[in-house]
Amino acid sequence: MTAFNILFTSVGRRVSLVRYFKEVLKELSLDGKIVTADMKNNAPAACVGDIHELLPHATDPFYISRLLEICSQHDIKLLIPLIDTELQVLAEHRLEFEGVGTCVLVSSPEVTRICYDKRKTSAFFKSIQVNTPQTLNGEQILSNPHTCYPLMLKPANGSGSVGATKINNAEELAFFLKYIPNSIVQDYIVGQEYTIDVLMDFQGKAHAAVPRLRLETRAGEVCKGMTVKDSTLMTTAKKVAEALPGAIGCITLQCFVTSAGKIVFIEINPRFGGGVPLSFVAGANYPKAIIQWLLERPISWMDMDDWQDGLVMLRYDDAFFVDVNRQL
Structure with a gap:
């Protein structure tokens, strides 16, 4: 078979993950290269791959065309995205990558x-009847003097715990509802x-x-x-x-x-x-x-x-x- 080349996008600091895949290629006696891609040329994980390529942001209109170019150039068999912001766009374009022989390790657009x-995540958990924190209306909580604290506030589309904040009282809730846009409030577990x-x-x-x-x-x-x-x-x-x-x-x-x-x-x-x-x-x-x-x-x-x-x-x-x- 041709070489089993793997591309990691938004590789950043994921040194251990890249090294592990390199070890598995050797274990399976597969001839293949590790290609890393990132918005920056000095991403640490680029130092453990074989080839590094620059990528625009996932919201850039040329993001998909640039990735397809990289996959074709390096005969990529498996593309592994590593940050949340690129998952949706890759899920929607997965068939285009299959057309150049690349499998994108990404779930369906619906997933x-x-x-x-996080609002849809909460609704999904409830739909399959597993426990999840109650999602609350922030403005209603503020108007209720009997609200029990603490609560948890987080961006609905956040990642990596950025913006996730423990709320201890009404004053903090009022501030962070304004400070963190598109946020949700949940029970503190x-x-x-x-x-x-x-x-x-x-x-x-x-x-x-x-x-x-x-x-x-x-x-x-x-x-x-x-x-x-x-x-x-x-x-x-x-x-x-x-x-x-x-x-x-x-x-x-x-x-x-x-x-x-x-x-x-x-x-x-x-x-x-x-x-x-x-x-x-x-x-x-x-x-x-x-x-x-x-x-x-x-x-x-x-x-x-x-x-x-x-x-x-x-x-x-x-x-x-x-x-x-x-x-x-």
């Missing part, structure tokens, strides 16, 4: 719409917070779910986490992901488990999350499964629930030192 708007990586095949079936306890976060991304083999979390997460109309690849769910054992889902990201390398290292080899499915190879090795419980990830900053004249 991306559900996940990108107390409990242990989990991210669950669910692996979906190209027919919408869930093959694995790895819950990761969020021990510590920084700028909305987990910096300390631990795998937890909780059968209830795993089963419920698979149910949620399979209910999405056209989910493929890695579906990242976020939920709380209260002191009473109640699971409360709060968010869905239909892409690889920042902490997903913990699931890989624990033994859930999602990249290998995705590549073999694309190649239509039998997967006799796959027992995706056979991963290490209690594996802790402690992330830290590292650095690349690159000559300013070096062409990435």
Whole structure:
């Protein structure tokens, strides 16, 4: 076969993810290059790929044509988007990429719409009868002197916990309703917070779910986490992901488990999350499964629930030192 080249878009700081896919290509004895793309030429993950290309913003009218050019030029077999803002446009143009021989690892346009708007996410959770925080009317809350605080306010289309704010009283609510546009207000949930990586095949079936306890976060991304083999979390997460109309690849769910054992889902990201390398290292080899499915190879090795419980990830900053004249 021709080389199995992989393109990561909006690659940014996702060094571990790129390295893991490179290792899987070697493990499968596949001749292939890793192409990274970003708006910046100095994206850290570009230092671990083979080729780096510049991309306009996902809202740019030339974004899709530029990506198609890159895919054709480098014979890309698999395109993996890594930030929320590009998922919708890629989902809507997926057939154009198939026309140049590229599979875009993105769920259906309906799934991306559900996940990108937290109001639609909340409605989806309710429609499949799983617990989710009650979404409240901010103005009505302000007019009610008996409102119980704290509450949670967040942008309806936010990402990475940007703008998510704990509201302790009416004065804070009034301020942040004006300060954060297009925001929603929800019940404030107390409990242990989990991210669950669910692996979906190209027919919408869930093959694995790895819950990761969020021990510590920084700028909305987990910096300390631990795998937890909780059968209830795993089963419920698979149910949620399979209910999405056209989910493929890695579906990242976020939920709380209260002191009473109640699971409360709060968010869905239909892409690889920042902490997903913990699931890989624990033994859930999602990249290998995705590549073999694309190649239509039998997967006799796959027992995706056979991963290490209690594996802790402690992330830290590292650095690349690159000559300013070096062409990435």
